[in-house]
Amino acid sequence: MFGKVTTSVVLVLVLVGLVGASPTGAPITACEDLLPRHGSNASAVNEPFNLFVQSAGDNMLNVTIAPQDPAVLFKGFLVRATVDNLDQGYFDLSLTPQYKGYNCDSTHTASTHTENGLKSSVTVFWAVSQPGEITFEATVVIEKVRYVVDLINVYTA
Numbered sequence: 001m002f003g004k005v006t007t008s009v010v011l012v013l014v015l016v017g018l019v020g021a022s023p024t025g026a027p028i029t030a031c032e033d034l035l036p037r038h039g040s041n042a043s044a045v046n047e048p049f050n051l052f053v054q055s056a057g058d059n060m061l062n063v064t065i066a067p068q069d070p071a072v073l074f075k076g077f078l079v080r081a082t083v084d085n086l087d088q089g090y091f092d093l094s095l096t097p098q099y100k101g102y103n104c105d106s107t108h109t110a111s112t113h114t115e116n117g118l119k120s121s122v123t124v125f126w127a128v129s130q131p132g133e134i135t136f137e138a139t140v141v142i143e144k145v146r147y148v149v150d151l152i153n154v155y156t157a
């Protein structure tokens with residue numbers, strides 16, 4: 001499970017100087033680039049993950065993050081959505097109290113973990129409040145110094 005991961009790495013400069021593990025979720029500065037602030041030793045890796053988006057009925061979308069290799073476990077995530085490129089709409093966390101809403105420009109337009117236990121997948125629900133093109137983007141933290149960026153899925157509601 002660890003052998004095939006190769007560091008691809010970018011972004012290290014951006015991370016220099018920023019510190020702090022985030023056991024209880026992404027820090028508030030993460031909205032712009034969705035990067036975890038885990039210090040200069042942290043790097044983006046190529047572990048493949050899927051970001052699934054599908055209707056869950058009642059104007060809700062099931063947004064699921066899962067590794068392609070079911071043996072891979074991960075600790076944290078940050079998923080953000082925009083509707084027609086604007087920061088609007090919200091994740092409804094009432095069905096998933098183990099995760100929390102996270103405010104980018106508006107309330108709960110993103111969601112993150114509340115503890116860093118190992119996870120095999122994560123599902124949160126997006127409330128569809130208007131037609132439009134909803135762009136979901138996510139970052140997954142496998143462990144403090146290894147994370148996966150740029151998961152994306154565009155859903156037309």
Ligand SMILES: *[C@@H]1O[C@H](CO)[C@@H](O)[C@H](O)[C@H]1NC(C)=O
Nearest residue numbers: 017018019038039040041042
């Ligand atoms: C990075 O890793 C090195 C070697 O393990 C360690 O000495 C250093 O303290 C680490 N730096 C940070 C910012 O965690």
Ligand SMILES: *[C@@H]1O[C@H](CO)[C@@H](O)[C@H](O)[C@H]1NC(C)=O
Nearest residue numbers: 052054055056062063064123
């Ligand atoms: C959400 O979608 C995932 C991935 O397709 C699926 O495995 C899961 O059962 C769905 N969960 C709910 C509550 O609809």
